[in-house]
Amino acid sequence: MGILVNKDSKVVVQGMTGSEGAKHSRAMKEFGTQVVAGVTPGKGGQDFEGWPIYNSVAEAKQKHDANVSIIFVPPAGAADAVLEAAHAGIPLIVLITEGVPTVDMMRAVQEVKRLDAESKAGGGQGVRLIGGNCPGLVTNGECKVGIMPNKIYEKPGRIGLISRSGTLTYESAKLLNDAGMGTSTTVGIGGDPVIGTTFADVLPMFEADPDTDAVVLIGEIGGADEEAAAEYIAQNMKKPVVAFISGRSAPKGKRMGHAGAIIMGDVGTPESKLAAFQKANVPVADTMPEIIELVKKALGQ
Amino acid sequence: MKLHEYQGKEILRQFGVNVQDGKVATTPEEVRAIYQEYGQPVVVKAQVHVGGRGKAGGVKFSPNEDKAEENARNILGMDIKGLTVEKVLVTRAVDIDAGTEYYVGMIVDRNVQSYTLMASAEGGMEIEEVAATTPEKIIKYRVDPVTGLRPFEARAVAIEAGFKGNLNKIADMMVKMSKAAFERDAVLVEINPLFIEADGTPLALDTKFEVDDNAMYRHKDIAHYRELSAEHPLEVEASDYGFAYVKLDDGNVGVLGNGAGIVMTSLDVVNRAGAKPANFLDIGGGAKADVVYNAVKLVSKDPDVKSIFINIFGGITRADEVAKGVIQALDDGILTKPVRMRIAGTAEDEAKVLLGDKNSDLIKMYPTMFEAAEEAAKEANALGGK
Numbered sequence: 001m002g003i004l005v006n007k008d009s010k011v012v013v014q015g016m017t018g019s020e021g022a023k024h025s026r027a028m029k030e031f032g033t034q035v036v037a038g039v040t041p042g043k044g045g046q047d048f049e050g051w052p053i054y055n056s057v058a059e060a061k062q063k064h065d066a067n068v069s070i071i072f073v074p075p076a077g078a079a080d081a082v083l084e085a086a087h088a089g090i091p092l093i094v095l096i097t098e099g100v101p102t103v104d105m106m107r108a109v110q111e112v113k114r115l116d117a118e119s120k121a122g123g124g125q126g127v128r129l130i131g132g133n134c135p136g137l138v139t140n141g142e143c144k145v146g147i148m149p150n151k152i153y154e155k156p157g158r159i160g161l162i163s164r165s166g167t168l169t170y171e172s173a174k175l176l177n178d179a180g181m182g183t184s185t186t187v188g189i190g191g192d193p194v195i196g197t198t199f200a201d202v203l204p205m206f207e208a209d210p211d212t213d214a215v216v217l218i219g220e221i222g223g224a225d226e227e228a229a230a231e232y233i234a235q236n237m238k239k240p241v242v243a244f245i246s247g248r249s250a251p252k253g254k255r256m257g258h259a260g261a262i263i264m265g266d267v268g269t270p271e272s273k274l275a276a277f278q279k280a281n282v283p284v285a286d287t288m289p290e291i292i293e294l295v296k297k298a299l300g301q
Numbered sequence: 302m303k304l305h306e307y308q309g310k311e312i313l314r315q316f317g318v319n320v321q322d323g324k325v326a327t328t329p330e331e332v333r334a335i336y337q338e339y340g341q342p343v344v345v346k347a348q349v350h351v352g353g354r355g356k357a358g359g360v361k362f363s364p365n366e367d368k369a370e371e372n373a374r375n376i377l378g379m380d381i382k383g384l385t386v387e388k389v390l391v392t393r394a395v396d397i398d399a400g401t402e403y404y405v406g407m408i409v410d411r412n413v414q415s416y417t418l419m420a421s422a423e424g425g426m427e428i429e430e431v432a433a434t435t436p437e438k439i440i441k442y443r444v445d446p447v448t449g450l451r452p453f454e455a456r457a458v459a460i461e462a463g464f465k466g467n468l469n470k471i472a473d474m475m476v477k478m479s480k481a482a483f484e485r486d487a488v489l490v491e492i493n494p495l496f497i498e499a500d501g502t503p504l505a506l507d508t509k510f511e512v513d514d515n516a517m518y519r520h521k522d523i524a525h526y527r528e529l530s531a532e533h534p535l536e537v538e539a540s541d542y543g544f545a546y547v548k549l550d551d552g553n554v555g556v557l558g559n560g561a562g563i564v565m566t567s568l569d570v571v572n573r574a575g576a577k578p579a580n581f582l583d584i585g586g587g588a589k590a591d592v593v594y595n596a597v598k599l600v601s602k603d604p605d606v607k608s609i610f611i612n613i614f615g616g617i618t619r620a621d622e623v624a625k626g627v628i629q630a631l632d633d634g635i636l637t638k639p640v641r642m643r644i645a646g647t648a649e650d651e652a653k654v655l656l657g658d659k660n661s662d663l664i665k666m667y668p669t670m671f672e673a674a675e676e677a678a679k680e681a682n683a684l685g686g687k
Contacts, residue, residue, distance in 0.1 A: 101516035106446035165562020257561025
């Protein structure tokens with residue numbers, strides 16, 4: 001179970017024949033993900049390590065009934081790859097690529113949202129984009145659509161995890177595992193300024209998921225997604241949420257690796273995020289191991 | 302990439318914005334010659350990538366050619382917030398009292414997943430200041446990323462902001478600014494002050510422009526705008542290696558790790574341990590030994606760095622590759638500062654075996670990032686760091 005992806009998800013890989021696409025297609029298959037096909041325009045009809053390659057997402061979807069796409073296309077073509085998947089009717093699109101121009105992402109995200117609304121208005125299941133510049137998502141023991149190390153996500157747990165950072169996602173999943181809790185589904189929403197899915201979009205899914213008891217949210221400086229999440233939690237969530245914010249000592253005006261991790265003027269400061277979580281009664285861990293203590297406390301353990 | 306005022310003006314001019322004329326000079330003599338050409342009072346403006354030039358004395362009204370040359374002599378070579386002024390922009394002086402100063406700008410706004418257009422009748426001062434004291438005086442409007450800003454929208458925002466003057470011309474300038482933002486991939490564009498002349502015509506007196514680094518591949522024609530001399534030499538070297546690197550002020554612990562999040566957290570942990578991080582360095586995902594070697598080399602070069610904290614949680618990155626890179630740096634004599642590291646995740650055991658043989662005062666491994674950071678902080682503070 002878990003959210004967004006499970007053992008029945010059928011995954012098509014856009015950019016499978018590139019080095020990253022190939023490497024992670026193998027790793028996803030090893031994890032147990034149903035990787036059904038690859039898409040590389042111009043290489044349609046070829047076989048790649050046992051996977052059929054198609055020229056278009058539409059064709060791959062039609063032949064294999066795919067319902068998830070993961071994108072490893074280089075930055076210049078990445079936003080177009082998102083739109084191709086969205087127009088082909090793939091309901092869940094995961095953009096791994098880092099370095100996509102922000103203007104391209106603005107346009108892609110707006111169009112995906114329009115298609116989502118149209119699909120839902122017509123009784124369809126909608127279209128969701130996760131990322132870019134994200135590690136993807138994984139439901140433990142069932143399905144990984146991403147680039148995270150397999151080992152820490154094998155055993156099913158009951159803590160939902162959402163994060164703007166890749167490595168911190170692995171780190172916290174490992175800590176949760178070691179503490180005997182483990183994760184249900186982990187969603188890496190990405191480190192770019194304009195992304196398809198925010199914390200506040202994922203939280204309601206965890207709230208509704210019977211396999212999730214509590215949620216860990218890994219935020220960072222920049223933007224106001226954490227503030228929006230805090231507001232959502234205060235108004236709508238019954239399940240406990242524990243937060244962590246990285247980059248608390250970063251100076252203003254400097255971009256900390258992630259394109260979105262920058263304090264501009266008074267927007268994106270750690271103070272603002274901490275205050276928002278405090279107001280929402282969401283405990284914020286000062287260190288990563290403290291996340292575990294706070295989760296245990298929240299669950300009454 | 303931040304652009305100088307004159308570079309931002311060049312771009313806006315290409316999009317048809319009525320920009321105040323000016324010429325760039327690097328010597329006082331050139332400034333005198335420009336004055337002679339204009340034959341009227343000028344303003345000599347320092348071209349540096351920081352705000353607050355005026356307050357720092359980097360913008361001077363010059364009523365005659367002697368004064369223009371003198372002002373240029375004072376401004377060129379001046380240090381403004383750590384940056385040396387190497388160029389000035391000389392513009393015709395405008396009688397500010399004969400018109401009005403407004404503000405318009407566009408910024409990437411993740412909350413609306415597009416650009417937010419900002420307009421304020423409080424022109425001429427830093428918008429952050431207006432935002433802090435009288436935020437109600439800034440009108441904000443989400444620009445649709447597919448259509449861009451359209452004239453009727455620009456007029457509505459201008460009216461709401463209380464702009465007076467030739468409304469059609471002002472809106473036209475805003476639309477052109479929006480085109481420049483989308484087509485040149487701006488992270489930020491500002492026209493401030495947007496000067497409204499006595500006859501109602503808008504004129505862009507000063508601009509700020511920052512281009513999305515991720516989009517530079519499609520703006521090769523402005524690649525020469527990048528000035529290596531305006532950047533920290535270590536940042537220049539890091540960008541040649543393809544690292545995400547930021548030099549931090551007043552630090553004494555060099556920090557490197559794999560992934561932006563883990564490095565940000567590493568900075569926090571170093572702070573918590575009572576020392577100051579001297580840099581942010583993300584070696585990226587899946588780094589091989591040679592990449593790690595270069596990263597260690599780069600951080601070691603920084604004279605501020607007294608000790609190095611390496612924090613790796615291997616996912617795609619293999620811990621043994623990291624170990625190999627560090628060991629190579631040690632064997633080559635590049636590593637002369639104490640390294641305190643925490644390496645966990647993929648191939649952790651192999652890394653421990655490799656590094657176990659090298660365990661010394663120079664290289665030590667710890668099971669958690671806190672212990673490693675604390676030891677790095679202790680070393681740095683003991684070695685006369687700040």
